[in-house]
Amino acid sequence: MDARPPSSDSSPWLPFESRRRARDEKRDAVLRTAVQLFLEQGYHRATLNEVAERLNITKPALYNYFRSKEEILFECWAVGQERVDGFIAGINARGGTGLVKLRQLVHAYAENMATDHGASLVRFDQRDLSEKNRKIVRAGKKSIDRTFRKYIADGIADGSIKPCDPKMTAFAIAGSLNWIGHWFQPDGAMSATAIADEFTDRLTEGLAARPLKKTASAVAKKKPSREGIR
Amino acid sequence: MDARPPSSDSSPWLPFESRRRARDEKRDAVLRTAVQLFLEQGYHRATLNEVAERLNITKPALYNYFRSKEEILFECWAVGQERVDGFIAGINARGGTGLVKLRQLVHAYAENMATDHGASLVRFDQRDLSEKNRKIVRAGKKSIDRTFRKYIADGIADGSIKPCDPKMTAFAIAGSLNWIGHWFQPDGAMSATAIADEFTDRLTEGLAARPLKKTASAVAKKKPSREGIR
DNA sequence: ACTTTATCTTTCCGACGGGTAATATACGTC
DNA sequence: GACGTATATTACCCGTCGGAAAGATAAAGT
Numbered sequence: 130m131d132a133r134p135p136s137s138d139s140s141p142w143l144p145f146e147s148r149r150r151a152r153d154e155k156r157d158a159v160l161r162t163a164v165q166l167f168l169e170q171g172y173h174r175a176t177l178n179e180v181a182e183r184l185n186i187t188k189p190a191l192y193n194y195f196r197s198k199e200e201i202l203f204e205c206w207a208v209g210q211e212r213v214d215g216f217i218a219g220i221n222a223r224g225g226t227g228l229v230k231l232r233q234l235v236h237a238y239a240e241n242m243a244t245d246h247g248a249s250l251v252r253f254d255q256r257d258l259s260e261k262n263r264k265i266v267r268a269g270k271k272s273i274d275r276t277f278r279k280y281i282a283d284g285i286a287d288g289s290i291k292p293c294d295p296k297m298t299a300f301a302i303a304g305s306l307n308w309i310g311h312w313f314q315p316d317g318a319m320s321a322t323a324i325a326d327e328f329t330d331r332l333t334e335g336l337a338a339r340p341l342k343k344t345a346s347a348v349a350k351k352k353p354s355r356e357g358i359r
Numbered sequence: 360m361d362a363r364p365p366s367s368d369s370s371p372w373l374p375f376e377s378r379r380r381a382r383d384e385k386r387d388a389v390l391r392t393a394v395q396l397f398l399e400q401g402y403h404r405a406t407l408n409e410v411a412e413r414l415n416i417t418k419p420a421l422y423n424y425f426r427s428k429e430e431i432l433f434e435c436w437a438v439g440q441e442r443v444d445g446f447i448a449g450i451n452a453r454g455g456t457g458l459v460k461l462r463q464l465v466h467a468y469a470e471n472m473a474t475d476h477g478a479s480l481v482r483f484d485q486r487d488l489s490e491k492n493r494k495i496v497r498a499g500k501k502s503i504d505r506t507f508r509k510y511i512a513d514g515i516a517d518g519s520i521k522p523c524d525p526k527m528t529a530f531a532i533a534g535s536l537n538w539i540g541h542w543f544q545p546d547g548a549m550s551a552t553a554i555a556d557e558f559t560d561r562l563t564e565g566l567a568a569r570p571l572k573k574t575a576s577a578v579a580k581k582k583p584s585r586e587g588i589r
Numbered sequence: 590a591c592t593t594t595a596t597c598t599t600t601c602c603g604a605c606g607g608g609t610a611a612t613a614t615a616c617g618t619c
Numbered sequence: 620g621a622c623g624t625a626t627a628t629t630a631c632c633c634g635t636c637g638g639a640a641a642g643a644t645a646a647a648g649t
Contacts (some may be wrong), residue, residue: 152625171486173403176606189609190627198607256401297549297557300542301535308534319527327527335565382595406636419638420597428637 156194158184164205164245172202172257203262206253209246210269213238217276227284228337234280236329238306243321248310277303281336290336302332386424388414394435394475402432402487433492436483439476440499443468447506457514458567464510466559468536473551478540507533511566520566532562 162183166175177198181188195201216237220230241247250270255263277299284290305328313324392413396405407428411418425431446467450460471477480500485493507529514520535558543554 171484174486177608178606186626187628188607189629192608193626254401256404293561294557297554297561300538301558301561304536304538305531305534307538308530311537312530324527327524328531331523331527331531331565335561407638408636416596417598418636419599419640422638423596 152194159191159194159201160205160208161245163201164208164249167202167205168245168248168252172253199257199259199262202253203258203266205246205249206266206269209241209244209248209250210266212241212246213250213273214269216241217273226287226289227280227282228289228333231277231280231284231290231336232329232333234276235302235306235332236325239309239325239328240321242306242309243313243315243324248313251307251310274299274303284336284338288338291338293336298336305332382424389421389424389431390434390438391475393431394438394479397432397435398475398478398482402483429487429489429492432483433488433496435476435479436496439471439474439478439480440496442471442476443480443503444499446471447503456517456519457510457512458519458563461507461510461514461520461566462559462563464506465532465536465562466555469539469555469558470551472536472539473543473545473554478543481537481540504529504533514566514568518568521568523566528566535562 159180163175163180166180166183169175177188177191180201181191191201195204217234220233220237223233224230225233242251255266258266278295281290281293281295281298285292285295309324309328313321315321319327389410393405393410396410396413399405407418407421410431411421421431425434447464450463450467453463454460455463472481485496488496508525511520511523511525511528515522515525539554539558543551545551549557
């Protein structure tokens with residue numbers, strides 16, 4: 130419609146210039162733009178026309194990479210889920226007490242929640258998906274929930290965590306973390322890492338069987354870093 | 360379309376029977392049905408036709424009580440907000456230490472979150488509202504957030520709560536509570552009151568400056584009741 | 590009984606947006 | 620240089636749903 134200046138964000142389709150690029154790169158660009166727009170406006174208000182417009186292409190061109198709007202939504206979610214699955218695998222691989230694993234999970238999950246694809250895990254509505262994809266999403270959520278509960282149960286078993294109801298505790302912790310996806314703003318006062326540090330301490334301090342050696346972020350606020358959570 | 364049996368839930372419009380009732384009663388019935396349907400299917404997927412159908416009337420009849428779908432959405436939200444404003448006023452009137460007030464707020468807020476109108480506070484999307492109504496909603500959310508922060512700050516000032524960042528602490532607590540609106544099922548294993556009891560202890564135990572006299576729900580799980588939170 | 594008023598129904602419209610069909614353009618390959 | 624394939628565009632279809640217009644019905648007042 131209107132003559133827009135080339136969009137400022139990076140799009141592989143610079144208007145009428147070298148067009149040919151790797152297919153996957155373009156697919157990813159669609160997902161990045163879509164997740165951003167879906168979060169910004171909500172899935173239903175966001176139109177494929179606008180997704181396309183931001184990429185300097187037209188709506189039907191999107192159908193070279195996706196079969197439907199719903200598939201785009203699902204793939205946005207899948208990226209976030211894969212990341213979570215990834216760092217959970219890492220935590221499992223490194224091992225440790227239940228408390229240590231829980232703290233790592235909280236930290237990584239909080240940081241993820243501050244990204245677009247992470248927030249999409251909680252801000253998108255399952256009911257917008259096909260039955261098939263909805264099943265996959267439910268399985269993913271269930272898996273994350275099981276992991277939280279397992280680390281808590283592990284911690285109770287190995288004595289690092291005070292006895293409590295793993296289910297309710299997991300709900301309480303996951304609730305706090307998921308909520309980050311609703312209020313976090315990249316340009317806000319606190320960085321994602323700072324928030325993750327803060328939440329890691331706050332959400333687990335009440336659980337530790339014995340007072341834990343204070344982490345960097347809790348006492349000497351000198352260098353908030355991922356190392357602080359070990 | 361299809362000949363449905365008279366809906367099982369209570370509707371003031373029983374098909375073709377005594378029609379005249381108080382206007383407000385009908386308006387409320389619309390809101391009850393609408394909030395239920397909106398939560399069930401999501402605002403965009405829910406149609407006014409279906410709202411009307413559940414009430415044994417037709418879509419245009421709704422326009423006797425509301426000017427638009429958006430107005431219905433807003434009013435659903437307003438009911439939940441008024442309840443929160445109500446019990447906050449009660450807590451303020453009764454007074455007490457910051458910790459005591461915070462615990463009452465957590466308990467009441469958790470219980471409210473387990474109701475339809477309560478859940479609508481967090482499950483509806485502001486962006487579906489007109490600019491005017493969105494402003495009102497934002498003010499309401501802001502007010503609740505301020506209350507959480509104030510009680511925490513009060514508690515720090517009067518020594519009942521350990522020093523902490525009121526903003527982050529409020530976010531963490533409110534996140535846990537708001538999340539209830541996403542997972543609570545009336546027919547689930549725990550009652551709303553039981554959940555409220557549980558969350559009241561779990562979310563504030565880490566904050567108390569000195570170990571608080573254990574409440575009924577925390578140790579002797581004999582009678583979970585509202586009195587336990589004083 | 591006749592009118593008035595509120596309420597409800599039948600019928601329809603118009604906008605919006607996802608998705609498709611037909612077509613054009615450019616690149617790699619022979 | 621011609622051809623095939625991938626990728627893009629223009630133009631269009633069509634279902635859905637919020638909302639309006641206009642007509643019907645019943646209770647209430649005179």
